[in-house]
Amino acid sequence: MKKSLVIFYAIIIYAVAELMWWGYMLVKLNPSRTGMIMGEGSMFVVVFLIGAYFLHKSMNKEQKLQEQKKNFLLSVTHELKSPLASIKILLQTIQKRDLTKAQVLNFIDKSLLDVERLDDMVENMLLASKIENRSYTFPKAEFNLSVLVDSIVNRLQISKCDCNQQIINAEIEPKIEIIGDKFALTSVVTNLVENAVKYSNPCETVNVKLFEKEGKIHFQVADHGIGIADNEKGRIFDKFYRVGSEDTRNTKGTGLGLYIVKEVLDKHQASIKVKDNRPAGSVFEVVFA
Incomplete structure (x- = not known):
């Protein structure tokens, strides 16, 4: 994305420089039409710069979105690993140690809480996807x-x-x-x-x-x-x-x-x-x- 921005800025600078050069050449060849050339050239520069500004804004927005998606994937990975690791440890403890019934039930309750946490996160991602795709009808x-x-x-x-x-x-x-x-x-x-x-x-x-x-x-x-x-x-x-x-x-x-x-x-x-x-x-x- 950074390379794209560098290329974008280079093209903008090149285009403006070329426009100024051709404007100078036209004025030199037709001094009597200097006012018309300057007016049309100025209008073109204004339109060009406005377009470049909105394109730059769009590219920045896309870059931020890509960064947010990257952070989202990292966060999801962590959010999935934490409860899974907790569940694994609790079940391994039940399997390998001689625990009382109360201890076993306590570990099972903790595991179920982690399962519910995972379920909530999966439901969130599915619902967000359906909302974005407009495939969810919201039955009331x-x-x-x-x-x-x-x-x-x-x-x-x-x-x-x-x-x-x-x-x-x-x-x-x-x-x-x-x-x-x-x-x-x-x-x-x-x-x-x-x-x-x-x-x-x-x-x-x-x-x-x-x-x-x-x-x-x-x-x-x-x-x-x-x-x-x-x-x-x-x-x-x-x-x-x-x-x-x-x-x-x-x-x-x-x-x-x-x-x-x-x-x-x-x-x-x-x-x-x-x-x-x-x-x-x-x-x-x-x-x-």
Whole structure:
């Protein structure tokens, strides 16, 4: 890609130089038509430079996309290897050691959590692919959103603290019904809650709220994590985009989660906003009209 940019700039410089030279020659041959030659030449240069600017912008965008795809593949590889390695170690421990029934059940539970993590990631990639190819139809039916959010919160209620305390504080108004694609909205809730947990420090509380107000359904996820800079808030829903730089980022991910969230909510005529939490962190608020 860098070679292409060098060639592109070289062609631009050559073309402008040639244009100026031919302009000079024409003026020299026809001094009486200097005004017309300068006017038409200037117009051509302006159009040429505008075209070159947009082409340059397009090439830069393509280069960034290629870099994001490369980082995505590296992230997916890491995301796949981590739970697989964990499952392998747990199963090998069960196989080779004489464990109590309680220990075996504990290891099986941990393995199942890693399997669910892998399943979520695969579902994300499949859904993102279908959305991009416009092959997903978003079948809608009425279902209980309260039950859905509660089940996802319970599944993701993984303690990262030695004191085994819960890190997700949920306030879910019961019996909230909605018409939508249950599978796709499951991905929305899962991605938002998982992100909040992922970008929070151990033992930091994540607050999840679901309530109805003035005829609209509100779903909020608030964390006390690293937060999102103002200049990145408008880009976090882009495909493959991740907060921070590859050199400084510590949290792993694929960059698909928030892209899926935005695409799914657009299909449900729902809005999502992100704002700063106090004193630190972010708040994502989804509103279903």
